[in-house]
Amino acid sequence: MQRDQKKQIVGLGGIHVSRSPGEIIKTMALGSCIGVVMVAPKQRAVGMAHIVLPESKIDMDRAREVPGYFADSGIQALLEEFRKFDVKSNRDLVVKLAGGATVMDANRTFDIGKRNVLACRKALWRNHMAAIAEDVGGNFSRTVWVEVNTGRVFVTSPGRGRWEL
């Protein structure tokens, strides 16, 4: 990450799509949340949604206010946002997923991370899409960012360094 790059932070339930040269789109310290990254190489547009929970049916009002909060409404809203950037076909989009960490819980009572991953995959399938790369699960938090210039996606995790997805 270079210092002169403009940074757009995507908070819980946030969605952001950009074509601004030099910008990076970033989401911090994902625990059980998922960073859904989509890149449209032809249109040179890049976007991210910060998904918090699997399904919008638990609170439709919230889904209307903040569609990015849930996997189903969030992926739909991210796709719609790309339409504003001339991305007319989902086939123009490359998808990557990161996050969905699991707490160290032997009884798996609180495993919302895994359910978030499954809900994201399901929402993508409904749109005839699938992620070409995933960095999900495990019991560690991740910070994820994507560069608008290159479409490259990076992940960092405390104590684990940085890698490209």
Place this chain on the structure above:
Amino acid sequence: MSRYKVKAIKHIKSMPPLSRATLGITRMIADENYNIADLVRLIETDITLAGRCLQSINSPLYGLKSRVETINRAVVLLGARNIAAMALQTGLSTVFKMNLEGYDSDQEDLWRNGLRTAIASRKIMIELMDDKKLADTAYATGLMHDIGKVVTAEFLREKSKQFVESAYIENEGNFLAAEDALFGINHTVIGEHIAKNWHLPESFAAVMRYHHTPSEAPEEYRSLAVSVHLGDTFSMMAGTGTYLDSMDYPVDPIVDHYIKRDAAWNTITFPKLLLDIDKEYQDALQLSGESGGSDV
């Protein structure tokens, strides 16, 4: 006694004491059946605290029609429990805005983690553990549970990253065990010492000590420790941890004996609980003067 234990004791003794009013509020909350007049009197004896409480109450976010000039009126409008929680937050805010550099943490992370854990612990106590009486204590102890990190952050800052990483790997990603291996003491034991040094109620010291290991807590404080243990876990899941150690604490299996789960736990009850915690947290962040969501 290890070098780090000696340093920890020295550090704890040098920490500024809590104000009389803040300490008094923790005792009232722990006492459960406090008197409203005593609460009002206590806040009013601390001019700074009273002023800051009134400033918060009069913020447009509360949407009150007329200006509130007295703590007494604030209690009538918002309820004693809300005012006690607000006064406690206000009284502690400067202590909690310390930088946890050793955890690679941002300035506000300890505060945000405390606030989300407080809200989550209270909700867990009411909704999953059916104990309204302990709800306010769960909130207050949740707010303060990680204060011991102020000291371990200093220890971590002195260690090379490589050294910390290898201790973390050797202890299979359990950060509490890594702290023990590195320093012979961890942030929960230090937290308990701080609570005692500040003369906080016993329940507070117990939560600081056992919030990662509630099964080891004395029986009378175990349910409280369970609520904060889970509150802290949910907080880290939402990305509101203190960075270096986020998600690195195992869930104590004893929690399953304390919480009630229905048939819709996985699909509705649990996600809805996390959503409600987040809504309340975002509102509380706004009221405490932050915009919230952007970098959580």
